[in-house]
Amino acid sequence: MQNLKNILFLDIETVSGFASFSLLPERLKPLWEKKAKYIVAENTPIEDSYFDKAAIYAEFAKVIVIGIGFIYEDENKQLFLKSKALAHDNEKDLLIEFKAFLDSKFKNKDQFLCAHNGKEFDFPFLCRRFLVNDIEIPKILQLRDKKPWEIPHFDTMEMWRFGDKKAYTSLELLAAVLNVPTSKSDIDGSQVNETYYKLGDLQRIAEYCKRDVATLANIYLRLNQLPIISEQNTALI
DSSP states (O other), X not given: OHHHHTEEEEEEEEEESSSSGGGSOTTTHHHHHHHHHHHSOTTOOHHHHHHHHGGGOGGGEEXXXXXXXXXXXXXXXXXXEEEEEEEOSSHHHHHHHHHHHHHHXXXXXXXXXXXXXXXXXXXXXXXXXXXXXXXXOXXXXXOTTOOGGGOOEEEHHHHHHTTOTXXXXXXXXXXXXXXXXXXXXXXXXXXXXXXXXXSOOHHHHHHHHHHHHHHHHHHHHHHTTOOOOOGGGEEEO
């Protein structure tokens, strides 16, 4: 239980940096056009490629939600899970708030971060956006001069790979395979950009993110062959 209490489960939601390609700074427009040649079909309109794909590239995107969750034990030794979301339209404000949280609550060497595909997406994405916004990277995210076994990051997709580097398994699929229940949500990751820019519903994205964090925590438990936490003992706050 002591180890579980020291893990912060997290998930980020990202969108394109601007609502449309036409709003992209002039210096970045030809750079996106160059990148789009390699990631979308040849005849895809540039506006569509930007709106559909930019959110996953830190150079052309921004973070709007950071979901965080943790496991704790009550006086009867029963496990509970809490999940909440930090959400801001202003990315710099969001990252400053997240950094303040990490620096105050997750600053010890025996504490860890856990995300699904975190080592290839969430963790490096956050570091890049901290730099873009001229914010010092929180200590727990810094990798410089650390040996692999000193990095305080868990990745449930890496755990599921068992050394198979070519495998990719989504959080949703892994939850289904491991029989981890998921709370119903009316959107998925592919709809975040549209929900944010066309519907203006940041709170809806935050709710979706909190549910993913709860799923992530239970997947981590299953991968360690531990009982999952029931919905009754899960709070989305």
